[in-house]
Amino acid sequence: MNEPDPFAAWVRQTLGHAPKDADLFRRALTHGSQGGPSYERLEFLGDRVLGLAMAAWLYGRFPDEPEGKLSARLNMLVSRETCAEVGREAGIPAQLILGKQARDDGAQMSDNVVGDAVESMIGALFCETDFRTASDAVKRLWGDRLDRLEEAPKHPKSALQEWAAARQCRPPVYTLVGRDGPHHAPRFTVQVEVGGRRGGAAQADGSSKQEAETAAAAALMAQLA
Incomplete structure (x- = not known):
């Protein structure tokens, strides 16, 4: 009997999706300091998927707000700080694959690295499934953050x-x-x-x-x- 893959179980718990290709999601957590394929391309894709998923969510949640207020909410919810916060809550730092120098420099807790990894995981999920599944994962990860913003924040x-x-x-x-x-x-x-x-x-x-x-x-x- 094959032992269950703890990493695949973590992906399923985190994203609500059992990965067909766990290596795709491992790549989404692999930093460039490793010297091989990294999460950069998946992060590029995931950044756009996250932006569209969040924009559609906000559009439906706040039907009477003008574009300016929706943009202010969007900017805060997809900011590097918020993505990093989401990633830490999901346990991403413990799953990151880093080179020795990056580990020594504390990249595991860097807002840039953790935030990028969140976006790359969303990109990997989109590659393996579809936009609806990725959008559902965004809602799962961001939880009640939309509801905490009673008013659109001013930058x-x-x-x-x-x-x-x-x-x-x-x-x-x-x-x-x-x-x-x-x-x-x-x-x-x-x-x-x-x-x-x-x-x-x-x-x-x-x-x-x-x-x-x-x-x-x-x-x-x-x-x-």
């Missing part, structure tokens, strides 16, 4: 720009002041300044320049509140 950079305009300050200026960390898990530090009568400045870091800018804007908004 911190938009909120800061509106704050500056309302007080006749100059528009926010974002400056990249530092970058460090390994190639697979870089950290960017950004400073944002609002000049004028009631301006200020704040710094924050993130795993991408955009993420760092968003965090800096949020930090400055909290400082100015």
Whole structure:
């Protein structure tokens, strides 16, 4: 009698689908530091499947909201931070296949790596099944996150720009002041300044320049509140 494959059982529990080709899902968890085939192509596909699945879910859940509010919800729900949070809850860090240097550098818990792996798993599921199955898995993984957003969030950079305009300050200026960390898990530090009568400045870091800018804007908004 063949012993059950623990990995295949984990995929079924996580995605609600018993894999026909477990190696496809192993590839979806294989980081480029291994030197062979990695999750990059599946992540490229899964990113688009996730975006469409989430957009369709939001469109049906909030039938009276305009495009701008739906976009704000979408951006938050498919952000790198949210994908990484979803991945950690699903146990993805323990399943990642990493090279020694990446493990030593802490890639197992990197928002970039875990978030990419979530998208690549969705891509693998789409390859093996269809869009409906992948969409159902997105709903399974994201759980009640849609319901937690009672109101469409305002992006911190938009909120800061509106704050500056309302007080006749100059528009926010974002400056990249530092970058460090390994190639697979870089950290960017950004400073944002609002000049004028009631301006200020704040710094924050993130795993991408955009993420760092968003965090800096949020930090400055909290400082100015």
